[in-house]
Amino acid sequence: AAAALFLLLFLLGVLGAPALGDPGPLEDVVIDRYYIPKICLREAQMGDFIRYHYNGTFKDGKKFDSSYDRGATVAGVVGVGRLITGMDRGLQGMCVNERRHLIVPPHLGYGSIGVAGLIPPDATLYFDVVMLDIWNKNDKLQITTLSKPKRCNRTVENSDFVRYHYNGTLLDGTPFDSSYSKGSTYDTYVGTGWLIKGMDQGLLGMCAGEKRSIIIPPFLAYGEKGYGTVIPPQASLVFSVLLVDFHNPKDGVFLEHLEVPESCKRRAVTGDFVRYHYNGTLMDGTLFDSSYSRNQTYNTYIGKGYIIPGMDQGLQGVCVGEHRRVVIPPHLAYGENGAGDKIPGSAVLIFDVHVIDFHNPADPVEIETVFRPEGCNVTTRDRDFVRYHYNCSLLDGTRLFSSYDYEKPQEVTLGANKVIEGLNSGLLDMCAGERRVLIIPPHLGHGESGARGVPGSAVLRFEVELISMEEGVPKGYLFIWHGEPPANLYEQMDLNKDGGIPADEFSTFIKTQVAEGKGRLMPSSDPEKVIADMFRNQDRNQDGKITPDELKLKSDEDQEKIHEEL
Numbered sequence: 001a002a003a004a005l006f007l008l009l010f011l012l013g014v015l016g017a018p019a020l021g022d023p024g025p026l027e028d029v030v031i032d033r034y035y036i037p038k039i040c041l042r043e044a045q046m047g048d049f050i051r052y053h054y055n056g057t058f059k060d061g062k063k064f065d066s067s068y069d070r071g072a073t074v075a076g077v078v079g080v081g082r083l084i085t086g087m088d089r090g091l092q093g094m095c096v097n098e099r100r101h102l103i104v105p106p107h108l109g110y111g112s113i114g115v116a117g118l119i120p121p122d123a124t125l126y127f128d129v130v131m132l133d134i135w136n137k138n139d140k141l142q143i144t145t146l147s148k149p150k151r152c153n154r155t156v157e158n159s160d161f162v163r164y165h166y167n168g169t170l171l172d173g174t175p176f177d178s179s180y181s182k183g184s185t186y187d188t189y190v191g192t193g194w195l196i197k198g199m200d201q202g203l204l205g206m207c208a209g210e211k212r213s214i215i216i217p218p219f220l221a222y223g224e225k226g227y228g229t230v231i232p233p234q235a236s237l238v239f240s241v242l243l244v245d246f247h248n249p250k251d252g253v254f255l256e257h258l259e260v261p262e263s264c265k266r267r268a269v270t271g272d273f274v275r276y277h278y279n280g281t282l283m284d285g286t287l288f289d290s291s292y293s294r295n296q297t298y299n300t301y302i303g304k305g306y307i308i309p310g311m312d313q314g315l316q317g318v319c320v321g322e323h324r325r326v327v328i329p330p331h332l333a334y335g336e337n338g339a340g341d342k343i344p345g346s347a348v349l350i351f352d353v354h355v356i357d358f359h360n361p362a363d364p365v366e367i368e369t370v371f372r373p374e375g376c377n378v379t380t381r382d383r384d385f386v387r388y389h390y391n392c393s394l395l396d397g398t399r400l401f402s403s404y405d406y407e408k409p410q411e412v413t414l415g416a417n418k419v420i421e422g423l424n425s426g427l428l429d430m431c432a433g434e435r436r437v438l439i440i441p442p443h444l445g446h447g448e449s450g451a452r453g454v455p456g457s458a459v460l461r462f463e464v465e466l467i468s469m470e471e472g473v474p475k476g477y478l479f480i481w482h483g484e485p486p487a488n489l490y491e492q493m494d495l496n497k498d499g500g501i502p503a504d505e506f507s508t509f510i511k512t513q514v515a516e517g518k519g520r521l522m523p524s525s526d527p528e529k530v531i532a533d534m535f536r537n538q539d540r541n542q543d544g545k546i547t548p549d550e551l552k553l554k555s556d557e558d559q560e561k562i563h564e565e566l
Contacts, residue, residue, distance in 0.1 A: 025105055025106070025107075026103065026105035026124070027105070028089070028105070028108070029086045029089045029090045029102055029103065029104055029105070029108060030102070030103035031090055031100055031101075031102060032100060032101035032102075033098065033099075033100055034099055034100065034101055035097075035098060035099035036095065036098050037095055037096070037097045037098060040095035040096075040098070041095075041096070042095070042096070042134050043092075043093045043094060043095055043134075044078050044091055044092055044093060044094045044095075044131065044134050045078075045079070045092065045136075046078065046079030046080065046092065047077060047078070047079060047080060047136065048077070048078055048079075048134050048135065048136050049075065049076070049077055049078075049133075049134070049135050049136065049137070049218075049234060050075070050076065050077075050078050050091060050094075050131065050133065050134050051073045051074065051075045051132045051133035051134075051232065051234055051235065052067075052073060052074055052091070052094075052129055052130060052131050052132055052133075053067045053068055053073055053074070053129070053130050053132060054066070054067050054074065054127050054128060054129045054130075055067075055068065055127070055128045056125060056126070056127050057125075057126045057128075058123060058124070058125070058126065059124055059126065064118055064119055064125075065118070072232065073132055073133075073232050075133075075232075075233060075234040078091050078092060079091075079092055084104065084108065084109050084110065085108045085109075086102065086104030086105065086108035086109050086125065087102070087104065087127065089108070090102035090104065090127065090129070091129065091131070094129075094131040094134075095131060096131055096132065096133065096134055096171050096172055097130070097131065097132075097172050097173070098130070098131050099128070099129065099130045099131075100127075100128075100129050101126070101127070101128055101129075102125075102126070102127040102128075102129060103124060103125075103126055104124065104125040104126075104127065105124055106121075106122040106123055106124060109123065109124070109125045110123065110125075131172075132170065132171065132172045133170065133171045133172065133234070133235055133236050134171070134236075135217045135218060135234075135236050136217075137219065139217040140217075141198055141201050141202055141214065141215070141216060141217075141220060142213075142214070142215035143202055143212055143213070143214055143215075144212065144213040144214075145210065145211070145212055146211040146212060146213055146240070147210065147211045148207060148209075148210045148211075149207055149208070149209040149210065152207035152208075152209075152210075154207070154208075155204075155205045155206060155207055156190055156203050156204055156205060156206045156243070156246050157190075157191075157204065157248070158190055158191030158192075158204070159189065159190070159191055159192060159248060159249075160189070160190050160191075160246045160247065160248050161187070161188070161189050161190075161246060161247055161248065161249065161346060162187070162188060162189075162190055162203055162206075162243060162245075162246040163185040163186070163187045163243075163244045163245050163246065163344070163346060163347070164179070164185055164186055164203070164241050164242060164243045164244055165179045165180055165185055165186070165241070165242045165244060166178065166179050166186060166239050166240060166241045166242070167179075167180065167239070167240045168237060168238070168239050169237075169238045169240075170231070170232075170235055170236070170237065170238070171215070171235070171236040171237075171238060173238075176230040176231055176237075177230065184344065185244050185344065187345065187346050190203050190204065190246075191204075196216065196220065196221050196222065196237075197220045197221075198214065198216030198217070198220035198221050198237070199214070199216065199239065201220070202214035202216065202239070202241070203241070203243070206241075206243045206246075207243065208243055208244070208245050208246060208283040208284065208348075209242075209243065209244075209283070209284055209285075210242075210243050211240070211241065211242050211243075212239075212240075212241045212243075213238065213239070213240055213241075214238070214239045214241060215236060215237070215238050216236065216237045216238075216239070217236050218233075218234045218235055218236055218237075221235065221236070221237045222235065222237075244282070244283060244284050245282065245283030245284065245347060245348040246283075246348070247329040247330065247348050248329070249329075249331060251329040251331075252313070252329075252332070253310045253313045253314045253326060253327065253328055253329075253332060254326075254327040255314060255324060255325070255326060255327075256324065256325035256327070257322070257324055258323040258324060258325055258352075259322065259323035260319055260322050260323075261319055261320070261321040261322060264319035264320075264322070266319070266320075267317045267318060267319055268302060268315060268316065268317060268318045268319075268355075268358045269302075269303070269316065269317075270302060270303025270304070270316070271301065271302075271303060271304065271360060271361075272301070272302055272303075272358045272359065272360050273299065273300070273301050273302075273358060273359055273360070273361065273442075273457060274299070274300060274301075274302050274315055274318065274355060274357075274358040275297040275298070275299045275355075275356045275357050275358065275455070275457060275458065275459075276291070276297055276298055276315070276318075276353050276354060276355045276356055277291045277292055277297055277298070277353070277354045277356065278290065278291050278298060278351050278352060278353045278354070279291075279292065279351070279352045280349060280350070280351050281349075281350045281352075282343075282344075282347055282348070282349070282350070283347075283348045283350065288342035288343050288349075289342065296455075297356050297455065299456065299457050302315045302316065303316065308328065308332065308333050308334065309332045309333075310326065310328030310329070310332035310333050310349070311326065311328065311351065313332070314326030314328065314351065314353075315353070315355075318353075318355045318358070319355065320355055320356070320357050320358065320395050320396075321354075321355060321395070321396060322353075322354075322355045323352070323353070323354050324352075324353045324355070325350065325351070325352050325353070326350070326351040326353060327348065327349075327350050328348065328349045328350075328351070329348055330345075330346045330347055330348060330349075333347070333348075333349045334347070334349075356394065356395065356396050356458075357394065357395040357396070357458065357459040358459070359441040359442065359443075359459050360441070361441075361443060363441040363443075363444075364441075364444075365422045365425050365426050365438055365439065365440050365441075365444055366438070366439035366440075367426055367436055367437075367438055368436060368437040368438075368439075369434065369435075369436055370435040370436060370437055370463075371433075371434060371435040372431060372434045373431055373432070373433040373434060376431035376434070378431065378432075378469075379428075379429045379430055379431055380414060380427060380428055380429060380430045380466065380469050381414070381428065381429075381471075381472070382414055382415040382428070382472075383413060383414060383415050383416075383472030383473060383474060383475065384413070384414050384469050384470065384471060384472040384523070385411065385412075385413050385414075385469065385470040385471075385472055385522075385523025385524065386411070386412060386413075386414060386427060386430075386466060386467075386468070386469045386470075387408075387409040387410070387411050387466075387467040387468045387469075388403070388409055388410055388412075388427065388464050388465060388466050388467055389403045389404060389409050389410070389464070389465045389467060390402065390403050390410060390423075390462050390463060390464045390465075391403075391404070391462070391463040392460055392461070392462050393460075393461050394455070394458055394459070394460065394461070395439075395459050395461055400453050400454060400460070401453070409467045411525050412424075412427075413472060413522070413523065413524075414427060414428065414472070415472075415475065416475075420440065420444065420445050420446060420460075421444045421445075422438065422440030422441065422444030422445050422460070423438065423440065423462060423464075425444070426438035426440070426462065426464065427464065427466065430464075430466040430469075431466065432466055432467065432468055432469060433465075433466065434465070434466050435463070435464070435465045435466075436462075436463075436464050436465075437461065437462070437463055437464075438460075438461070438462040438464060439459060439460075439461055440459065440460045440461075440462065441459055442456075442457045442458055442459060442460075445458070445459070445460050446458070446460075470523035471520070471523070472522065472523055473520065473521075473522045473523075476554070477522065477554055478521065478522045478530050478533055478534045478537070479510065479519055479520070479521050479522065479530075479534060480519060480520060481513075481518065481519045482517065482518055482519055482520070483518065485519075485553060489551065489553075490548050490551050492509070493505065493506065493509045493546075493551070495508065495509065499547070499548075500545035500546070500547060501545055501546040501551075502544060502545045503532070503535050503544070506531070506534070506535045506538070506546065507528075507531050507532075507535070510531050510534065511531070538550055538551055538552070
């Protein structure tokens with residue numbers, strides 16, 4: 001029995017009988033990882049620089065030290081003997097935002113000496129630690145592309161001017177700055193020392209519209225000094241960046257020819273007047289203006305300084321009907337100040353343009369003969385009466401008017417100011433049966449104001465076919481004699497010899513002269529009206545009959561006026 005009791009005591013001694021009472025001194029640090037973040041991108045390794053907060057207490061809960069009370073995190077190198085051994089060991093393997101309880105025995109803390117007035121000899125220390133930052137002097141910039149547009153013609157290079165939005169946080173997620181809260185982008189040059197080195201590098205190669213996460217170690221950020229109260233010393237920075245736009249001060253206008261008509265006979269030059277539709281967007285796609293929303297083209301001279309320089313350049317060489325994209329850097333647009341509340345300062349502008357038409361103030365009517373009958377000897381002249389069919393459209397094909405919508409062809413006396421000047425000149429020197437296409441500039445059409453259904457300053461396209469023509473009479477005449485008029489004109493006209501010529505007698509006489517080929521009326525679709533106008537002109541007192549004193553030849557009247565003027 002005695003032997004058995006000894007054996008039990010021996011075993012208890014070997015197996016740690018003191019556990020029945022006080023466990024005795026700890027041999028190593030006790031680590032309680034009471035909070036581990038779901039995502040741990042990195043663990044603190046020997047030689048890493050770390051930044052952390054802690055509370056230090058004794059076993060009874062009495063606090064002996066706290067970084068929180070000092071209002072500053074602790075920064076240092078882990079695992080190289082600069083910290084008490086227990087802390088060196090207890091911090092290794094920690095993730096950013098991980099929280100640990102550490103119990104440090106005296107021989108791994110301040111030992112049998114302690115710290116005068118603060119930590120007694122042989123004190124076990126309790127630490128509550130949160131890891132905030134980890135980095136190494138061999139670290140490089142960490143760039144993660146979060147999203148990238150499918151279309152990217154160009155990326156950021158040194159000396160480019162960039163406009164970007166960002167959210168800035170410390171590595172533990174604490175926000176320190178955001179452009180979004182200021183309501184405007186951050187605008188600066190890249191690679192010229194205006195930015196911290198890490199941002200200078202992190203923006204290179206970005207496309208407009210790209211989103212990146214950029215993690216910057218302290219030595220490429222604000223280093224040992226930090227920045228103000230928001231960025232502590234030795235802090236890694238995390239930027240979430242959206243590049244809104246960028247350009248280079250040396251940039252010119254960039255043109256993209258989206259759609260050019262196969263037949264382009266003429267291209268716009270300086271001094272031409274262009275009518276075009278456009279959508280204006282920023283580089284991120286934000287629409288700032290559109291002519292389509294106003295349902296009205298933008299009309300202007302190009303190369304004359306009436307529009308922003310980039311557009312003056314960008315519209316050079318356009319064809320009618322062309323779709324063109326014009327990318328304009330800010331120094332050729334609205335510069336550093338922007339325009340209104342839609343165009344920010346230093347913004348690159350993108351115009352998607354559709355050219356409706358253009359002309360030059362010196363343009364004549366453009367005449368293309370589509371068909372001309374053989375043996376064409378007689379052609380239209382000024383004052384001729386013509387019948388013609390026409391289709392009228394804008395140069396983009398928009399149909400405006402057509403004589404085919406009516407029962408009869410159009411009728412007009414050329415040179416009588418009854419049609420627009422360009423159409424009048426386009427109908428001259430035509431044969432019956434001839435077909436033409438006329439391109440009529442607005443100064444020979446409906447001008448800047450336009451007309452019902454015709455936009456202001458529009459170039460018109462007419463397809464015309466001459467149906468018939470009648471020889472006209474000089475301006476101001478309703479009837480002309482083919483030879484000398486009768487010497488006793490009144491007596492011949494006064495058919496019943498009663499000393500007065502009523503309307504029916506006058507009409508009968510004129511019609512007889514026309515029938516016998518002695519004279520001709522001004523051509524008209526209503527000869528009766530022409531004769532009635534002649535009678536009214538001669539019946540000067542409007543009493544219904546013409547007296548000998550009232551009857552005068554137009555040529556004599558004109559002669560009398562000359563004498564009066566002399």
